[in-house]
Amino acid sequence: MGRGGFGFCNVLGMVDRSISSTLDQAMSPTNAKPIQRFLYAACQHGAESVLKQALCEPVGPFRLAYSAKGFLTFKSNMATPIWSRALIEHPLVRSRGTVLERVEGTESGPMVEQILASYVSMDWEVLHVWQRDTAQPGWNGFEPGESLLAQSVAELIRNALRQSNDAREVRASGVSRETPQIPASIATAEACVATHVMSPTEVLSTVPLERQAPQGAKILEVIIDEPNRWWIAAKYAQKSYDFCPGGVPDLFFPEEVISRAYYKIAEAFEWGGIQLRPSEKVVEIGASPGGACQWLLDRGTKVTGIDPAEMDERIANHPNFTHWRNRSREVKRKAFQGFRVLVCDANVTPNYTLDTVEAIVMYPTSQFRLLVLTMKLPDWKHAQKIPEHLERVKSWGFESVEARQLGHNRREYCLLARRRVSQRHST
Ligand SMILES: C[S@@+](CC[C@H](N)C(=O)[O-])C[C@H]1O[C@@H](n2cnc3c(N)ncnc32)[C@H](O)[C@@H]1O
Structure with missing residues (x-):
């Protein structure tokens, strides 16, 4: 596991002393109003430089305190309460919170004991255990959220709490893809997001455009940075992803997926809290080989895939699938009539995607209510253009336009746009 290559040791020394002194004042059980000065942001490997630039002085309000691949801490000049609502927000931030302490040790057992001794009396409601990414999504089979270590640490904590009749929930990232103990869609729907079912007649008219904020919860986090170095953090959950350890929903995936796009689209709909009604007509640009189509067909929808490349034969032969073997710009605009959901995963630049989708x-005659666009970033610097992308999509009449780098995205992000019953064109 690598670390950021800039003055890491000096910075770390500063964090150690500062955190200890802050915690001395802040974390004493007798202190009624604990405060903190450090925040963390977790992201995909490679996104760190974008976040440092966006969040640190002189552009942002913070100073970098600690940097590892996929995990950064920042020092703020302002002391804020532990359960502050003012957490870091950025489309590339997967998980965020306030940092309370760094715990080091050689064995999980004593480290868990130390954590519980300090925090069992704190007023948290749910405890999350997760591990920072050890690689880029998709690299050598790695997928974010999968961590046996996080699961075993969570089990230790659960057992210790049980022994003291403490019934608070402990959740870990890393539900196994092959042997889910409970259908993840049920667990996730309840615990992670407020799910809205589209009505039979209107795809999105019943979906609140401002997604319901999940009920706030005080979440204590144990973040495994290295097996012998964990961070304790806290967050007052505000967004749907705050409810998922490390910001990655524990979805159930079938053993055989046609491509990783299956994971991406599943996570996108989970993040958006959107369910498609069976028989909904969906069109995907950039559909080959068919992972996203597989997920969409599994939901009972009727899917049209646009791609000059061949589809996997399991998709090509599916009765609810139609292949338009073209580039998107070769398809007549009129042909899109009747579709209300547009998915795009073409490996083209963001401007090409936006030009194509805008047309x-x-x-x-367009009746689209929902766009799920995978926006490929030619380089990480391109992430600075995300606000421009969002503004452009808003200008097409979509009231709710959001961006997030999903756990399963690679160097790309998901743009989700919805609008009510067409304002531009009545249906
Ligand atoms: C990342 S792959 C898509 C993966 C796919 N969504 C899946 O679920 O397996 C990108 C695809 O975009 C297609 N593509 C690139 N430019 C395109 C265009 N202008 N119109 C349609 N498809 C395009 C490529 O042929 C390629 O198959």
Whole structure:
């Protein structure tokens, strides 16, 4: 596991002393109003430099305190309460919170004991255990959220709490893909997001455009940075992903997926709290080989895939699938009539994606209510253009436009846009 290559040791020394002194004042059980000065942000390997630039002085309000691949801490000049609502927000931030302490040791057992001795009396409601990414998503089979270590640490904590009749919930990232103990869709729907079912007649008219904020909860986090170095953090959950350890929903995936796009689209709909009604007509640009189509067909929808490349034969032969073997710009705009959901995963630049989608959704007969666009970033610097992308999509009449780098995204992010019953064109 690598670390950021800039003055890491000096910075770490500063964090150690500062955190200890802050915690001396802040974490004493008798202290009614604990405060903190450090925040953390977790992200995909490679996204760190974008976050440092966006969040640190002179552009942002923070100073970098600690940097490892996929995990950063920042020092703020302002002391804020532990359960502050003012957490770091950025489309590339997967998980965020306030840092309370760093714990080091050689064995999980004593480290868990130390944590519980300090925090069992604190007023947290749920405890999350998760591990920072050890690789980029998809690299050598690695997928974010999968961590046997996090699961075993959570089990130790659960057992210790049980022994003292403490019934608070302990959740770990890393539900196994092959042997889920409970259907993850049920667990996730209840615990992670507020799920909205589209009505039979209107795809999105019943979906609140401002997604319901999940009920706030005080979450204590044990973040495994290295097996012998953990961070304790806290967050007052505000967004749907705050409810998932490390910001990655524990979805159930079948053993055989046609491509990783299956994971991406599943996570996108989970993040958006959106369920498709069976028989909904969905069109995907950049559909080959068919992972996303597989997920969509599994939901009972009727899928049209646009791609000059061949589809996997399991998709190509599916009765609810139609292949338009073209580039998207070769398809007549009129042909999109009747579709209300557009998915795009073409490996083209963000501007090409936006030009293509704009031409489709602004066509007079367009009835699209929901766009799920995977925006490929040619380089990490391109992430600075995300606000421009969002503004552009808003200008097409979509009231709710959001961006997030999903756990299963690679160097790309998910743009989710929805609008009510067409304002531009009545249906
Ligand atoms: C990342 S792959 C898509 C993976 C796919 N969504 C899945 O679920 O397996 C990108 C695809 O975009 C397609 N593509 C690139 N430019 C395109 C265009 N202008 N129109 C349609 N498809 C395009 C490529 O042929 C390629 O198959």
